[in-house]
Amino acid sequence: MSLKAIPESEIVATVIFSCVSFLLMGIVLVLFFYFSRKKIIQKELEKKDLEIHLQKEQLHAIIITQEEERKRIAQDLHDDISSKLNIVSLNTHLLSAPNLTESETREITENIINLTAKALENSRKIAHNLLPPVFEKFGLNAGIEELCEEFETSKAVKVHYTNKIDFDDNEMDRQLHVFRILQELMNNSLRHGKASEIWISFKKNNGISTCDYEDNGVGFDSKNAENQKGLGMKNIDSRISFLNGTIKISSELNKGFTVTFTF
Template identity: 60%
Template sequence: MKATFETELYSAIFYIFFGFLLMSIVIIVFFYKSRKKIVKKELEKKDLEISHQKQLLHSILITQEEERKRIAQDLHDDISSKLNIVSLNSHLLKTKNISENEIEEITGNIIQLTKKALDSSRQIAHNLMPPVLEKFGLNEALEELTEEFGRLKSVQVFYNNKINFSDFSSEIQLNIFRVIQELLNNSIRHGKATEIKINFEKKGTTNICQYSDNGIGFDMNNQFNQKGLGMKNIESRLIFINGKFEINSAPNEGFHFLINF
């Protein structure tokens, strides 16, 4: 009887030990598979982030190339062509038996064309780096920008600012300026807006920009609308200044853009 009790005790210990061992194996396998799934998801997330970064970099490079082409075209069409005519007129002054009236007319043409070439060069320089931004800061540059768009007559632009932009670096100010510039272009060119509101304010430690227009809007479900070249350029600039943004729009309900930076 004693031998039977010991046998049963050993059997019970064996089954308990085997049960714990089996349970341990199940737990280890479960955690291994769970960890494997987590690692897989993390890798997929990283791949998506890398892919997204590549897309942003690609859009930046395309934007830079388009900007170079535009500048080259402006230099060729506006400045080079005018200077060529100035050069031709200058050679005419060497013509024999030229009358005083002709000299006066040619000189007037040269002065007029030179002035236009200077105006064009100033405009190109302004587009590259607005002088107001460099000399007086972002607030004054945005005031000038919104006034320029307001002079189009087809749109009213309301700009309000409660942030001291002088605390920001020149790089941050330039990127914010380009973002607002791109948004204004999109509102007028694509949104057909007649009214645009831009409001900067500070909430706690967060700087906020609320941008909205009354344009035709777009379908948020269409990824192409949110990931066009212009929006990618905006996103890349906001990433550079550690900014975040939210978009809200619908057909015939305007466009709303919130920036936290």
């Protein structure tokens, strides 16, 4: 059939139909890309909001932990150091009292010396808890070894520690987070887990620094999220976040507690 045989009205209608079809297809594509892009942006915003929320939670946990630590230090200073120094001050004034016998003077002097020695020892312990001198001087490995020895002095727990990582002395700030994580885990094992043995192992897995931690304590149901919301665990999560690491916790009632974290 030749074009001349086709009525002009049909040609116009076909052209209009084609144009409308292309226009509708264009509108559909534009709307599709618009809503797809909107959905992607919305998901990105939700992800950002979640990250900000997690960061706020981590910051909140750190602030609470710091405040608790400050309260503990203030309490130690008030109850122990301050009280002993007050008694030293009183004994010092007694030395200026008239008519003191030689034995009384000797007794007061001995009290002053003993109380001062105890105050010094306790102040060293407080300073040690803030930043262990061995860690500061010799690094993370030595700090952990001393930490294990300190826990073993309680005679309540045996600690097995192995390390196959050469820690970089230029990353002491990051390593302090690792030390504090272990300190928190060991305190939990002893205080809450009633563990009699702890195993700590550092090694490289595919170039990633990894710590495997395990105890033989009473354990808990790790599938219950409420069991992992304590202040100590929030503090650990915050430190793991700072280290750009990951953490995996596994535990069952009466089957101990295992943790693997990277840093």
